[in-house]
Amino acid sequence: MRTRLPLALTVGALIVLSVTIVHTQGRGGAQTTPAVPQITNRPPVDQAAHDRGRTLWAMHCVTCHGTQARGSETGPNIIRTRTVNFDRSAQQAGSVLGPYLKAGHSTQSGKASASFTDEEVVALANFLRQRVNDTMRGSALFTVGDIVVGDAKAGEAYFNGAGGCTACHTATTRSLAGIASRYSPVDLQQRMLFPSSGRGGGRGGAPNPNAVTMTISPALTGPRVGPVTTISGVLVEESDFYVTVRQTDGTIRVVRRAPGMKFTKTVPLQAHIDLLDRITDTQIHNLVAYLETMK
Amino acid sequence: MKRLLCACLVTVGLCGIVFVQAQVQAPPPARVGLTTAQIEKPSRDSWPTYNGDYSGRRFSTLTSVNASNVKQLSLGWIYDLPAGGGGQVKGTPLLVDGVLYFTNPNHAYAVEARTGRELWHYAYPRSRGGIIIGNRGAAILGDTVYFVTTDCNLIALDIRTGTEKWAKEFCSLEMVYYGSVAPVVVKDKLIFGPSGDDLDQPAYLDARSPKDGELVWRWYVTPQKAGEAGLDSWPNLDMAKHGGGMTWQPITYDPELNLIYVTTGNPQPVVAYKNRPGANLFTASIVALNADTGKMVWYFQSSPNDTHDWDATQTAVVFDGTINGQPRKLIAQASRNGWFFVLDRITGKAIVSSEYIKTNWALGHEDSGSPIPNPAKRPQIAGALVTPNQGGATNWYPPSFSPQTGLFYVNATRAFSVWYIYDASDNPMGWGGTDRGGYSEQGQIKAIDYRTGQIKWSIPRYGGNAGLLTTAGNVLFGSAAGGIGAYNATTGEALWNARLGSGSVTNGIITYELDGRQYVIAAAGSRLVAFVLN
Numbered sequence: 001m002r003t004r005l006p007l008a009l010t011v012g013a014l015i016v017l018s019v020t021i022v023h024t025q026g027r028g029g030a031q032t033t034p035a036v037p038q039i040t041n042r043p044p045v046d047q048a049a050h051d052r053g054r055t056l057w058a059m060h061c062v063t064c065h066g067t068q069a070r071g072s073e074t075g076p077n078i079i080r081t082r083t084v085n086f087d088r089s090a091q092q093a094g095s096v097l098g099p100y101l102k103a104g105h106s107t108q109s110g111k112a113s114a115s116f117t118d119e120e121v122v123a124l125a126n127f128l129r130q131r132v133n134d135t136m137r138g139s140a141l142f143t144v145g146d147i148v149v150g151d152a153k154a155g156e157a158y159f160n161g162a163g164g165c166t167a168c169h170t171a172t173t174r175s176l177a178g179i180a181s182r183y184s185p186v187d188l189q190q191r192m193l194f195p196s197s198g199r200g201g202g203r204g205g206a207p208n209p210n211a212v213t214m215t216i217s218p219a220l221t222g223p224r225v226g227p228v229t230t231i232s233g234v235l236v237e238e239s240d241f242y243v244t245v246r247q248t249d250g251t252i253r254v255v256r257r258a259p260g261m262k263f264t265k266t267v268p269l270q271a272h273i274d275l276l277d278r279i280t281d282t283q284i285h286n287l288v289a290y291l292e293t294m295k
Numbered sequence: 296m297k298r299l300l301c302a303c304l305v306t307v308g309l310c311g312i313v314f315v316q317a318q319v320q321a322p323p324p325a326r327v328g329l330t331t332a333q334i335e336k337p338s339r340d341s342w343p344t345y346n347g348d349y350s351g352r353r354f355s356t357l358t359s360v361n362a363s364n365v366k367q368l369s370l371g372w373i374y375d376l377p378a379g380g381g382g383q384v385k386g387t388p389l390l391v392d393g394v395l396y397f398t399n400p401n402h403a404y405a406v407e408a409r410t411g412r413e414l415w416h417y418a419y420p421r422s423r424g425g426i427i428i429g430n431r432g433a434a435i436l437g438d439t440v441y442f443v444t445t446d447c448n449l450i451a452l453d454i455r456t457g458t459e460k461w462a463k464e465f466c467s468l469e470m471v472y473y474g475s476v477a478p479v480v481v482k483d484k485l486i487f488g489p490s491g492d493d494l495d496q497p498a499y500l501d502a503r504s505p506k507d508g509e510l511v512w513r514w515y516v517t518p519q520k521a522g523e524a525g526l527d528s529w530p531n532l533d534m535a536k537h538g539g540g541m542t543w544q545p546i547t548y549d550p551e552l553n554l555i556y557v558t559t560g561n562p563q564p565v566v567a568y569k570n571r572p573g574a575n576l577f578t579a580s581i582v583a584l585n586a587d588t589g590k591m592v593w594y595f596q597s598s599p600n601d602t603h604d605w606d607a608t609q610t611a612v613v614f615d616g617t618i619n620g621q622p623r624k625l626i627a628q629a630s631r632n633g634w635f636f637v638l639d640r641i642t643g644k645a646i647v648s649s650e651y652i653k654t655n656w657a658l659g660h661e662d663s664g665s666p667i668p669n670p671a672k673r674p675q676i677a678g679a680l681v682t683p684n685q686g687g688a689t690n691w692y693p694p695s696f697s698p699q700t701g702l703f704y705v706n707a708t709r710a711f712s713v714w715y716i717y718d719a720s721d722n723p724m725g726w727g728g729t730d731r732g733g734y735s736e737q738g739q740i741k742a743i744d745y746r747t748g749q750i751k752w753s754i755p756r757y758g759g760n761a762g763l764l765t766t767a768g769n770v771l772f773g774s775a776a777g778g779i780g781a782y783n784a785t786t787g788e789a790l791w792n793a794r795l796g797s798g799s800v801t802n803g804i805i806t807y808e809l810d811g812r813q814y815v816i817a818a819a820g821s822r823l824v825a826f827v828l829n
Contacts, residue, residue, distance in 0.1 A: 039424040039446075039468050041493055064804050071724050079497050079724050080537050082470065114534035135564075135725030136493050142726060147677040190732040191680060193713065195363035239757045239776030240789035273734060277655075277713045281671065288677075 039089045042133045046093065046126045053127025056120055063108040069124045069131040079135060084128050091124035094118070144186040148292050149254025150282070158283050162272060189288045193276065195269050207248075208234070214245050215264045216255050231255060235265065302527045321701045328438040328454055329391050333551055334480055336822055339808040344388040344545075345432050345477040345692065347805060350613040351547040352364035353387055353695040354765045355806045356543060360828060361768030365436065365781040366791040371814060372411030376404070380416065383431035384818035386477060387693070387762065388510035391454070395821070396435060397815065398442045400427040400475070401485075405440075405457060408816075409809055411825060415457030422446045425473035426491070429691075431545060432477035432803075433545035436505045439486055443474030449508045463508025465489065468819045469544030478503075478566070481586050484511055486555060488542030492604075495537040495563035495724055499556075500546070502589055512589035516540035516559045516577050524591065525576030535569050538768070540578035544608040544691065549624070549640060554592060556626060556640070560606035561598070566674050567718045567727030574599040579607040581628055581636070583643060593643030596665045597630040602673045603656070603714060603730070604685050605632040612703065616745055618646055627745055629694055629705035631687030632656070634666055635748050649748030651741055652688045652709040656681050672716035674728045684712035685730045693762040693803045697769065700752055700784050702742040704763045704771055710735035742787060750786040760802030761817075772801040772815060779817050779826075797822040 057065075064075025069084070078084050087096035094135065098121040107115040116124070134141050141243035168174050181189045183191060185252075215232035231253050233245030243263060244254045267273065279287075302327040307576060334343045340791070341358060347614055360368065376384070381399020388397035394414060395406045401419040425445025433442040439460065440452040449464040452459055466472035466489035478487035484502040495550065498516040503509060517538035518526040529535035541560035548555050562575040579598035584591055597607035612630045618625075626640035627647075637647035645664025652658075657666040672681050688748065694705040711734050718727025738756040740763070741748070760775025765771050771784040778795040782788060797820035804817045815826045 011494055014471075034423055036423055039667075041426075041471060067605075070724060076724075077533065080470075082467075085471070085494065086469045111455075132494070135727070136497075137726040139726070139727075142729070144678075144715050144717070144731075145676040145719060149677045153583070154713075186678075186731070189713065194679065194732045194734045237776055238755070240792050242754075242776075276680065276682075276734060279680065281675065281677075284680060287676050 001167055036102075037091050042136050042139075043088055043129060045130045045133065045285070049123045049126040050094070050130050052120075053125070056116075056124055057127050060107040060109045060111055061124075066132070067174060069128060078128070078294035079132055084132060087125050088129045089134055091185075093129060094121040097121055097125045097128070113148040147189060148185050148287070148289055149198065150285030150287070150289035152286070152293050155283075155286035156293075159290055163275070163279070163283070163287065166218070169273060176291065176294055178294060180292045185288060185292060188291050189284065191273070192287060193279075193284065195272050210268045211235075212268075213266045214243055214268070217262050217264070218260070303658070305724075314566065318612050329435045329480075329545065331436070331480060331482055331742075333485075334436075336670075340390070340393070342388065342805045342807055343435065343801075344367065344389065344479055345387050346545065346610065347548065347672070348434075349479075349481075349550065350546040350804075351610040351693070352614055352698070352765075353693055353763060354613055354697050354699075355567040356767045357806055357808055357813050358766070358768040359808065359811075360766065360792060360815065361772055362783050365768070365770050366829065367789060367828055368781070368793070368815065368826040369829045370793075371827040371829075373825075374406050374411040374823040375650065376402075377416065377823040378821075380404075380418075380467060380821060381430070382427070383429070383676050383820050384823065385691075386432035386818075388805060388816060389433055389435055389824070392437050392452075393809060394623060395823075396433050396440050396454075397818075398433050398477075399821075400425075400430045400445050401727065403433060403440060403442050403452060403457065405454075406823065407809065408814065408825075411823070417450075417452055417457040417459065418712060419448075419450065421462075423468055425468055426475075427474070428475065430475050430477075430690075432482050434478035434487075436480045436485075436549070436765055439505065441478050441505070441691075443478065443487065445473050445475070445491065447472055447474050449474075449487075449503065451505075451508070453776050461507060462504045463511075465501055465503065465508070466491075470494060472480045472496065476543060478550070479545050480505070481546075481548055481555060483828055484586075486546050486586075488557070490539055490543055492539055492560060492563060492565055493725060497538060498538055498540040498542055498560060499702065500557050500584070500589070500599060501543045502586075503773075504739075513748045514557075514584055514589040515589065516542065516582075517562075517575070528574040528576040530570065530572055536574055537563060538578060539565070540580075541574075542607075542608070544610060545604060547611050547626075548586065549613055552624070552641060552689060553586045554754050555586045556611040557582050557584060558606075558608040558611050558628065560608050561601045563725075564723050564778070564790070565726050566602060566714065567723030568600065568602045568722075568727055570722050572600070575601070579605065579632075580647070580691055581607065581611045581626065581638065581643070593637065595638050595643045595663070597628065598632045598638060598668075599633065599665050600668060601632070603632070603670070603681060604651060605630070605652075605683070605687055607631065608691070609689055610693050612694060613640060613769075614696050614698060616701070625745065627696065629689055629701055629707070629743070630705065631690060632666065633683050633688035633709075634660075635703070635705075635743055636664060637745050637748070639665070647745065647748040651705065651743055651748070651750065652683065652707050654682055654688070659764050672714075674716045674730075676716045676719055678715050680711060681730070682709055682711045683709040684733045684735070686710065688766075692760045692790075692816070695746070695763040697763045697765040697771075697784050699767060700717060700742070700743060700765075702784070703745050704765060704773075705743065705786075706760055706763065707739045707753075708735055708738075708755060708775065714803045739773070740782070740787070754787040754789070758799030759801065761800035764804040764805060764806060764815075772804045772806075772817075778819065778825075779815075793826070795822060795824055796820040 471494035648664035
């Protein structure tokens, strides 16, 4: 904490001190700030120490606190305790847990907790760090489970029937043959529901067949361009007053909205979007199961 | 101040010294700082608290800029934050005595409101960490500016110089809380709470002393002791004690009723819900507290047993209206879950409960007005397709209410995503699930009739998510493509756009009048821009 200015300071000293403050707080001041040790949501874990800690945990702790330190019928969940989390946040693993254990804590093995060596405390602290880290957003443990739970036959029927998928996807057009070999089940599910229209295709880039296009008719343009009745292209931006498109030759055209103009947006993937309001979760799972057969 | 400016121009190298000399030697201005009376009844030349006043309406009585002339607004000034100055501005500036005060994570700024000239910039030098995602703003009382740091400190700054007076820890970084909210002055207290929803921890709202930051009262969102109200909505006390419900947003307040309205966040564990059956009170709720004691007077739950990270911390807007011919004291919220609620703010009883976007997760609503979650649309191992997505139908960005039009304005998004359970155990902790992917329809600004919940009009919002502002000039300000836009508050007709060169508006837009001229202030990224009728 920054010390308050002593009343006895002279005005001159005040000036000097304040200049320092101005300089350190002014533009670029953030760079001059001395480094402060940082506490992160997922502090690093020493894997070797963690593994030693797991062995100790199994010998002395697991019966009460459970395999994940989330408690059992005989002991509390310690994931959210101050001791575990202050230790987790400490620069030195074990610096909070150690004194806690030294003060005495029962163990399943009967070992006196005060007798844990410093190395053992560090090992247990790293084991606990990982248990808490495992609950944090973005933990490596948090991955999608088994999502192929549907009925492939029912999915095939939906694909060929109510889903309307064959309107675009046939053996010769937008074929899905082999798609299950190219994507994981969850990616398949995601791409089926939310196929990206991608970027509009940059200048000189390959045209994107899924890009949203806009046709403006009649499009009133300035005298330099001359009268144009229709402009169309990949939609770049809409605003309250302008529509910007990239024409097939790569040029950008900006059209100011005006009464009487007709703006027709074409969304190639509209069928997928329309599905979102009518497909059920069961139908999604059936479809994924069916798509999974397309190896 | 003109002499100071001249001195700075003469020699840049001596600027800091001259500045400090001016601060030390010059007598204090006749009027510096802010009183509670000025906060309760804001003048035309001030924006003294996060929402401009206690109501959360973000409605200005100014009319110089109006629907007829808003298209003539022109640039007043631009202030670009320094590199390393906290990034994108997501907070709302305060205006006191002709100076704007605003914040970014671990930074506070004072900028002249007429010219955009920086007066001081405070960079918190001791941060130990915390999530740098945004800071909603400052509070001012007397000659002190208050804001919170990411590492859980309430900082008090001298309003003239930005010099730190003191710091007081109000939450524990070690327990994975952090600070982001704007404190609000209510009488002799600073009202605010912590942020964070990674570790399963209890949320609370604090009343603290403006003198030293000492705690006056604390209200926990979830039950912390046996026998406390709401405990029967949790499976056990242990889950309730770690049940989250963060108070992410600045409060609103009714001085006449002496009630603070706090909105609360999602329960913990966040998405994996198996070990917390029940409504999980008082998470995802609007709660009325006695301003003197912090005791709960009533609650309304916007999202019972939330499983989609849909905190209900969107501003609860206070206004008076007419329902079935009767004058009523009302409070309204467009909630992250896609529902719009109008309540009697004396009792908390619902008057309107309806969707403002089409959702697919609710089976109607209870007699109380609280939506009924569809169990089938809770996150699943194999995924459940849900709208809204995690970002919600709306989020932190402030709505607006115009007493002139009787319309409640909200930035609304209808987006789909698939929700998965990652931790399928019986005792998940933290973030044992989330959503992935998605499709978002064109964002909208929606105008809702508070008497019925019906959408009066809905217009495309081509800009990003930002705060809304309405004025007695019948203007609605919001984001637009690459900048700021103005709309007819009655009809939604687009009146004016301006590109800001740093993206569309990212914060809460404000307005004020100085020297008879009305200013409109918005931030886009790390740039603050003023518009005025020149």
